[in-house]
Structures are given as structure tokens and as C-alpha cells.
Amino acid sequence: MKNKKILSVLLAAAMAATLIAGCGSDGGKNDASGDTGKKENSNVTLSIVGIKTEIYDQWEAMQEEYSDIAGLSGFEMQVTGDETIYSYMQKAYAAGNEPVMAMLDPTDVYSFGEEYAVDLSGESWVKDTDWTISIGDKVASFPFCIEGRGIIYNKTAIEKTTGEDFDPSTIASLSDFTALCDKLVAGGMEAPVAIAQEDWSLGAHLFTLAYEQQDFTEAGTSAFIHEIVDGTVDFASNERYNSVMDTVDALRKYNIYANDPLSADYDLIASYMADGTVAFWFNGNWAWPNISEYVDGDTEFGIMPLVQNTSADDKANKMISGTATKQIIINNTASEEEQQAAKDFLTWLATDDEGKSFLVEEANLVSAFNNNTLENSDPLSVSVKQHVSDGTMYPTWNRAPGDHLTVVGGAMQKYLTDGNRDALAASVVDYWTENIDKID
Amino acid sequence: MEEKTFLGKTKHFLMFAGPAMVGFIAVVIIPFIYGLYLTFTDWGGIGNQKNLVGFANYITVFKDGDFWKSLLLTLGYVIISVILINLVAFILAYLLTSGMKAQNFFRAGFFTPNLIGGIVLGFIWQFVFTRTLPVIGQSLGIPLFEKSWLSDPTTAFWAFVIVTVWQYSGYMMLIYVAGFVGVPKDLTEAASIDGCTGFQVTRYVTIPLMVPSFVICLFLSLTRTFMVYDLNLSLTNGGPYESTKMSAMYVYQMAFNSQRYGVGQAEAIILFIVVAVVALTQTYLGKRMEVDA
Amino acid sequence: MSKNVIGGTKARIGHIVKVVVLFILLIAYMFPFFMVLINSFKRKVSIVRDPLALVDSKGFYFQNYPEAFESMRFPAAFMNSLLITVLSMILIVLFAAMAAYVFVRTKYLASRISFGMMLAAMIIPFQALMIPLVSIYGNTLNLLNNRATLIFLNFGFGMGLAVFMYHGAIKSGVPISLEEAALLDGCNKYQTFFMVVFPLLKTMTSTLVVLDVLWLWNDYLMPSLILTKRDLFTLPLSTYRFYGTYTSDLGLIMAALVMTVTPVIILYLFLQRHIIAGVVSGAVKS
Numbered sequence A: 001m002k003n004k005k006i007l008s009v010l011l012a013a014a015m016a017a018t019l020i021a022g023c024g025s026d027g028g029k030n031d032a033s034g035d036t037g038k039k040e041n042s043n044v045t046l047s048i049v050g051i052k053t054e055i056y057d058q059w060e061a062m063q064e065e066y067s068d069i070a071g072l073s074g075f076e077m078q079v080t081g082d083e084t085i086y087s088y089m090q091k092a093y094a095a096g097n098e099p100v101m102a103m104l105d106p107t108d109v110y111s112f113g114e115e116y117a118v119d120l121s122g123e124s125w126v127k128d129t130d131w132t133i134s135i136g137d138k139v140a141s142f143p144f145c146i147e148g149r150g151i152i153y154n155k156t157a158i159e160k161t162t163g164e165d166f167d168p169s170t171i172a173s174l175s176d177f178t179a180l181c182d183k184l185v186a187g188g189m190e191a192p193v194a195i196a197q198e199d200w201s202l203g204a205h206l207f208t209l210a211y212e213q214q215d216f217t218e219a220g221t222s223a224f225i226h227e228i229v230d231g232t233v234d235f236a237s238n239e240r241y242n243s244v245m246d247t248v249d250a251l252r253k254y255n256i257y258a259n260d261p262l263s264a265d266y267d268l269i270a271s272y273m274a275d276g277t278v279a280f281w282f283n284g285n286w287a288w289p290n291i292s293e294y295v296d297g298d299t300e301f302g303i304m305p306l307v308q309n310t311s312a313d314d315k316a317n318k319m320i321s322g323t324a325t326k327q328i329i330i331n332n333t334a335s336e337e338e339q340q341a342a343k344d345f346l347t348w349l350a351t352d353d354e355g356k357s358f359l360v361e362e363a364n365l366v367s368a369f370n371n372n373t374l375e376n377s378d379p380l381s382v383s384v385k386q387h388v389s390d391g392t393m394y395p396t397w398n399r400a401p402g403d404h405l406t407v408v409g410g411a412m413q414k415y416l417t418d419g420n421r422d423a424l425a426a427s428v429v430d431y432w433t434e435n436i437d438k439i440d
Numbered sequence B: 001m002e003e004k005t006f007l008g009k010t011k012h013f014l015m016f017a018g019p020a021m022v023g024f025i026a027v028v029i030i031p032f033i034y035g036l037y038l039t040f041t042d043w044g045g046i047g048n049q050k051n052l053v054g055f056a057n058y059i060t061v062f063k064d065g066d067f068w069k070s071l072l073l074t075l076g077y078v079i080i081s082v083i084l085i086n087l088v089a090f091i092l093a094y095l096l097t098s099g100m101k102a103q104n105f106f107r108a109g110f111f112t113p114n115l116i117g118g119i120v121l122g123f124i125w126q127f128v129f130t131r132t133l134p135v136i137g138q139s140l141g142i143p144l145f146e147k148s149w150l151s152d153p154t155t156a157f158w159a160f161v162i163v164t165v166w167q168y169s170g171y172m173m174l175i176y177v178a179g180f181v182g183v184p185k186d187l188t189e190a191a192s193i194d195g196c197t198g199f200q201v202t203r204y205v206t207i208p209l210m211v212p213s214f215v216i217c218l219f220l221s222l223t224r225t226f227m228v229y230d231l232n233l234s235l236t237n238g239g240p241y242e243s244t245k246m247s248a249m250y251v252y253q254m255a256f257n258s259q260r261y262g263v264g265q266a267e268a269i270i271l272f273i274v275v276a277v278v279a280l281t282q283t284y285l286g287k288r289m290e291v292d293a
Numbered sequence C: 001m002s003k004n005v006i007g008g009t010k011a012r013i014g015h016i017v018k019v020v021v022l023f024i025l026l027i028a029y030m031f032p033f034f035m036v037l038i039n040s041f042k043r044k045v046s047i048v049r050d051p052l053a054l055v056d057s058k059g060f061y062f063q064n065y066p067e068a069f070e071s072m073r074f075p076a077a078f079m080n081s082l083l084i085t086v087l088s089m090i091l092i093v094l095f096a097a098m099a100a101y102v103f104v105r106t107k108y109l110a111s112r113i114s115f116g117m118m119l120a121a122m123i124i125p126f127q128a129l130m131i132p133l134v135s136i137y138g139n140t141l142n143l144l145n146n147r148a149t150l151i152f153l154n155f156g157f158g159m160g161l162a163v164f165m166y167h168g169a170i171k172s173g174v175p176i177s178l179e180e181a182a183l184l185d186g187c188n189k190y191q192t193f194f195m196v197v198f199p200l201l202k203t204m205t206s207t208l209v210v211l212d213v214l215w216l217w218n219d220y221l222m223p224s225l226i227l228t229k230r231d232l233f234t235l236p237l238s239t240y241r242f243y244g245t246y247t248s249d250l251g252l253i254m255a256a257l258v259m260t261v262t263p264v265i266i267l268y269l270f271l272q273r274h275i276i277a278g279v280v281s282g283a284v285k286s
Helices: A002-022 A053-070 A085-095 A106-116 A124-128 A155-162 A174-186 A199-206 A218-230 A239-253 A266-275 A285-292 A336-351 A353-362 A379-390 A404-418 A421-438 B006-038 B056-063 B065-095 B103-115 B118-140 B153-182 B185-193 B198-209 B211-226 B230-236 B247-256 B261-288 C002-039 C044-049 C064-071 C074-105 C109-121 C126-140 C147-173 C176-184 C189-200 C202-218 C221-226 C235-242 C250-280
Strands: A045-049 A074-078 A101-104 A142-154 A280-284 A301-304 A320-330 A393-395
Touching: A045 A085, A045 A336, A053 A074, A053 A336, A053 A353, A085 A101, A085 A106, A085 B247, A085 C126, A101 A106, A106 A320, A124 A336, A142 A155, A142 A266, A142 A285, A142 A336, A142 A379, A155 A174, A174 A239, A199 A280, A199 A404, A218 A421, A239 A404, A239 A421, A266 A285, A266 C044, A280 A285, A285 A301, A285 A379, A301 A379, A320 A336, A320 A379, A336 A353, A379 A393, A404 A421, B006 B261, B006 C074, B006 C109, B006 C126, B006 C147, B006 C189, B056 B261, B065 B153, B065 B211, B065 B247, B065 B261, B065 C002, B103 B153, B103 C002, B103 C202, B103 C250, B118 B153, B118 B230, B118 C002, B153 B211, B153 B230, B153 C002, B153 C147, B153 C202, B185 B198, B198 B211, B211 B261, B211 C147, B230 B247, B247 B261, B247 C126, B261 C109, B261 C126, C002 C250, C044 C250, C064 C074, C064 C235, C064 C250, C074 C109, C074 C147, C074 C189, C074 C202, C074 C235, C109 C147, C126 C147, C126 C221, C147 C202, C147 C221, C176 C189, C189 C202, C202 C235, C202 C250, C221 C235, C235 C250
Parallel strands: A045 A074, A045 A101, A320 A393
Antiparallel strands: A101 A320, A142 A280, A142 A301, A142 A320
């Protein structure tokens, strides 16, 4: 009896399963292609992936508003979780379920753009920005926001500890910087610097300065990489490499994690920055949401260049590195209506007052458009924006392949513990020797 | 039991294994073959451009010293972890089937590591190794714990092993428990009546009857540790300075970060063959030792 | 007499040592889970600064739960997870037991090859199947964003382990004489299997249900490949919106995790009793 009961339950369940499997398929893209030519967009659903985690809530609120404005039937935000946008898109393309738009890092625009990006050169906003990425003749992407990187400083903590006013422009060389650090130590701040141990921070953000600052142009950086591979330049004895590493050595010396550099914790550093346990952190304005979680009351922050002991007119001592780090592409695999709706959306973001306000006032990002004159409220973005308008930001070189940060980041982690400059240079040259075919 | 005619055999086989085989072939075998085909192309992972390149990807793999280094590292990690996992799991299962009070509570407790996965697990253990242990080590003056275990290649390796054992021993314990419980009581009772001590009963009656459990657990722990990826990513992320990058992670990065999909896929196939040889040999030997109840 | 007493004392001391050792081990095993629990009641500030503290410096902080509940659309995600897990699990357990049975009891070439293939397939790194899988089921067959597809894929992937474990259990735990008797009594093959063999596999079935439910319930990678529409999200998929490269909402993640695993813990506790009961009821003894 009992067995029969079990059997019948199992069979019923199995049948239910097959029934459900039979129906209810709502998969597939482009199912809106039915009746074309409608003026309203009521059949079109937009979708996007790659939104910065920090602005999920703002983005979703905006999506809903925009859907109403444009009469869309929906606007979806997909998330990548802990996987990179690159591998997410790679799988999405293989599966054929890529969203209409994707917000990518610049290096990924180069990977996917040639094959998949819709040409945006006819769009009205193109004239208002310097930050689109062009591949061949086509304008492949819409620059979403500008981010810059350098040494973040806590002005309030510095002034409190030293008892003097702090003006970052007075720190024009490494000697100035170490003198200030010594003062801070003397004033009771045991270790004024923090260095994150994440490979992307060390490999992609910090170390890349040694390439970029060869001549401060993207083309020049690519050319330089070719030279270190073909042997025209000896990387280990390169002047810029050594002056950047001199500054890195100074950061190591004053690092709050000097004894055990790889035990650094990103969130903890953010809290140290906020409460003034440390005064300097090499990072970028994307760190603000992390820092702001721990800020109590009025504390002033900013971003200054990674100063070096080079001549006074060295650009490295005046400029920070930055670029439009998030770029939106429209996939050419989407239907005509979807592509048009996506173009309309981007135009709205760039030119409509509400779109502009979303970017700067809601999402707190630095706009890449000259015609967006709204003021940011977060201090790091204000600082980046200031560098942009002062002309003290040079373009980040963003052509390194996806594994550059793993390999060179790993080598940098090692450098933090042993300070062996030759070994670091050797791994960098090795990496590029193997991967030189991946850059122009 | 067995049918005599070919038709009868086919019918008998399909009656029972038909649905399983349909699912298995459609989901595993066909994609696998397609993946195998991709290793003979120069596909970079994006777009529709695929050219047949013969064995070029495999030649690249054989020249890729870092891949073989990661395989060797993985091998060491697997051997140590598998031994420890099974030792701990078996002892736990033995203790927790001896009829003590609250054994259900204990069993549930040892199983909890399997309830947490991914980044949270990595976060917690990172915290333990980088912040809790150093605080304890510094205050008690234990040199071993004064620095974060994750910032030195050797200790990071052992931290990785410890977390692996912690994670899988509860899982394997459950299978061993099922094995212990599955040994017919009358056999062990008969052995006791015949004058065997507890140890002898375990050694000569229970363990031989539990060979299937051993085969399963060894197989599972071998394959899981060989293909460890999530934990690798969340605990050490291959660091410090790429010293704990196991094969699966290496392969994944080759395919998805280095944009050499064909090479990554070829390395995955080689990894598959290595694991297959090891695991199937183990299973084959184990199956020969099985006895029927 | 006296010998017995000494033996008794010794046994008791042994027992106490055993319990103490187990207890210490237990704490080590449960520690991380305990950490998740206490930290789910804290603000992110306190989680980062002082993860070991039992309570937030500003007292218990419950806000993570409602916030995570809302943000991950818990009820819908829960129902999706439930549907997908239960149906996949039933398909796997039922058909794997049947397949394993024919693999053990026959010496057909097909049985041997199939079993060998399933064993071998358990070793294929999932990453190696990922791209081929999505390009077949997505680009070619256009079956993505469909719960049924996911259930079918789970079914195919779960087969290997389940068949393997049932194979061992049938071989060692099911006396062939019982089946012969059933056949003589006039049962057909299905009746023999479902009325004699399958009930004897109760222990293994319970174990497998626990292992499979755990895997299916917490699985992230495969659902993420198949389901991209928010309405279809499972619990782990909806949790992933709290993760990011530069910043993760630790408090929300912890709360989401606690809410996600609680049903599995309940199932485990329930089935565990069942594992024991199944044995005590003595199916094996007969």
C-alpha cells in the first residue's frame, strides 16, 4: 500500500514536470517584431547590463520614469554579480540573449565593438563630448561617466594633525610628499598611507602609470609597449618606471599595512580614510560610495597626482589620469525598434534636462558631456571634474588585455612584499612579449 | 533478470535508462563534443569567425609552462586535501553512528559549511586568516599566526587546504553515514556474537561492506578538488602573486580573461583527461574490492 | 564484576572525551555560519570594522532583512527556486534510480558504456561546457529564459552523481534474492523496481535529496546562464545584485543568505530523521 502511494506521488510529480516543460515557453528575443511602424514604443522593451553597482537604486528609479516618458513596455536591468562584464557578455553573445545595451569598460568596447556595436556617429550628442570610442569609421560607444585616479587625500585629517592649512598644489614632488608624511607621523598619525592589495588596483591602476606617463598619450603608450618588447627600450632602467616606483616605495614605507601588505582590506581602508586614521590612498573617485559610508560630519576630500621626484614641469606632478570608464554600446543584434529606442534613450541621457540631472545629481557621476554643467556633490567627483576643467587630466591608456591586471597585479603584490624592481620589470616584459599581438 | 534477444535487451534498457540517457546526452555529451570541436578552431570567444586550425591550440598548451605548473600545484593540493577530507569525514561518520545522544544535532552541525557558498564564504575565511588569527597570534606571541596566512604562498596554500577540508568533510561525512547505516545490523551483530571486538567488527565487517561509500567519497573528493574554482576565487583569488592559482582557475582565465578561448578549452580537455585517468583508476580498483551484502 | 565496572568507567571517560572533541570540532565547523548570522544583524560599518562583535555598537539592526527581502523580491524568487528545485530533484532521483538499477543488474554493453560515460562526465569542468551549452540552447534552439529549460539542464547534469551513488547503493544494499522472489510472485519489471527495490534505497534517496536540493537551491552559475529576466530569478540570482566589484552590500548579503538557506536547513533536519527512521523500520533487515 505504502509503496503504491509513493509510486503514484512520484509519477504524478513527473507528469506534472513534463506538462510544465511542455508549455510556458516565453523565451527568445526580438519577439516584439510583430507589428512594425507603430509610433508608440509600447512594444519595445529595453534592456541593459553592466550598471555600476553603486547606482543600482538610482538607475532603476530612472528606468521606470523613462519608460513612462518614452512609452516603453519595459526597461530591464541585468546584473553581472561577481563575474566580469567581459565574460558575461561573451556568454550572452554565445547564447544569443544579449541585452539591447551594455555598459562596458573601454577595453571591452574594443573587444566587442567592432562586431556588435551600432554606429552612433549620426547622433546629435556626438559633438558635445570628447570621450566616445571610435573603431574604424564608426562611433561605437556613448561615454557614460568620467572617472579619475590618483592619490585620494583627507584634507580635514591632514590639517587637524599638522595644524596647518593643506593645499594639494603645494605637494609638487615626492620630497614634498614624504616631508608631509613625516610631519603627519610626528603629529601622531602612525601610518599616513594605505595601499589596497587588489590586483586591479595595483596592476591596472597603479602600475599602468609607468606606461601612461611616458608621453601622456594613448598612442604613445602603445608605441612604448612595442618598444619594450622589441628591445628598443630597456624597461628595467627606464626613467619613468623608476620614478613611479620610487613613489610606490614611499607609499610602501608609510603604508598602514607595511608589515603585511597583502592583508589590506578594501572596506577597512575606506573606513580609515573616512575617519582620518590614514590620510592618503591611491584610488579613484569610484571609491566615494565606500568612503562615504563611514564619514561622520564635515570632512573634506580630494584627489591629487601621484607626485614623483622629477623636474618641476613634469606633467606627472600636476595631472591625474582619467577617462570615460563606462561606455554604453547598442548591440546591432537587437531589432530596429529596439535600436532606435536605445538611441532615443542615450540622446535623452545626454541632452534632456532630466537625463543630465539623473547622471550628475542622482547618480553623482562626472558627466562626459560639455553641455552638462550641473555640479556634483561628492568631493571626489568634484575634484575629478575640477581636474577636467583645469585641463589637468590626461587620458588613461585602456588597451591592456583582460589578464594584464591579473599577471601584473600579481607581480605588484610580490613587489609590495619584496621590493624587487628587476623581477617586477622582468614579469612585465615577459607578459607583453607573450601578448603583444593583442594591442595595436 | 536479463533479456535474451537484442530487441528485448534494448527495450529493457530503454524502459529504465531511457529518460536518463536522453537528458544526459542532450545536456552533457552533445555540448562536450561541440566544445571539443571548438578546440580545433581559432575562435576567440566572440563573433562568428571560426577557422579550423588543427592541433595548433594543443601545441600551444604543451608549450604553456604556467599551465603545467598549475597542474602540478593542483596535484599536490588534491592529494593532501583528499586524504584529509576522507580521514576527517570517516572519523566523524564513525563517531556519529555509534548511537550517542545528540548525534543528529552533530551531523547537522558538521554539514553547515555546505550551506554557504561563494563570496560570503571567502569573505568570512579571509577575515579569519587576515584579521582574527593575526590578532590572536600577536597577543599570545605565536609566530605562526602573527602574519596573515594569505600573504605568504606556503601558508596561503595550507589555508586553502584547511578551508577545503572544512567545506567537504561534512558532505562526505553524510555519505559515509549513509554507508554505515546501510550495513545490515544482523551481520555486525553476528560478528559480535562470534566474539569480535568493536574494532574487529569495523575492520573486517563494516569497512569491507562500505567499499561503495569509499569509492563514492574518494571519487567525489578527487573530482571536486581537482576542479576547485569557486573557493579558489573567493578565498585567495589565486594569490598571493598567483601562487595558489589552480588549474580550473587557470583554464577559466585563459578562456575568458586572456581571450584565448580555443587554448582555454583545450586545456580544459587536458585537465579532464588527467582527472579521468586518476578518478577512473581509483573507481576501477575500488569496484574490484566490493563485496555483495 | 570488577572488570566490568572498570570497563564501564573507561567507556564513560572515552565517551566524554569523544563528546568534548566533537563539540570543539563542531564549533569550528559552525563558526562561519554563526558569523553570517550575527553579522546579518549589523550595519555594514560594524561588519567591516568589527565582524567578531556579537551585536552592532548601536544595538541589534534588523533593517537588513526587510531591505533585502524587498530588494531581492523574495516571494517571487522563492517560488521560482522552489519550483525549479523540486521538479529537477524529482526527475533526477526517479530516473537516476531507474537507470542505476538497469546498469547494476544487467551486463548489456549499453549499460556498461552508459555508466562509464556518466562517471567520466562528472569530471568535465563545467566551465568547459558553458559556452557550447548556451550557444546550443540559446542561439540554436532559442530556449533561454524558460524555467523548463533550466529544469531539463539540471536533470541532465544531476544524472551523473545520482546514478553513481545509486549504483553503489543498489550493489551493496539490495539483495538480488528479493527481486527474484518478486518476479516469481508475478510482478513485472516496473513493479519489482518500484515496490521492492526503490523503497530499499530510502537512505540513499534521502541523502541524495539533501545533496541535490542543496546544489539546486544554491546554484548560481547555470541559472545565470539561462535566466536573465528578473521575473524568473531564483534566490541566488536575486542575491547577486548585492555584489559588486568595488563594493558589496555585506549586511544585505548576509541577511539574504540566512533567508535563502533557512528552508534548506529545515529540509535537512526533517530528512535526517527520515534517514534514521528508514533504517529502523527495518527494510534492510528483511
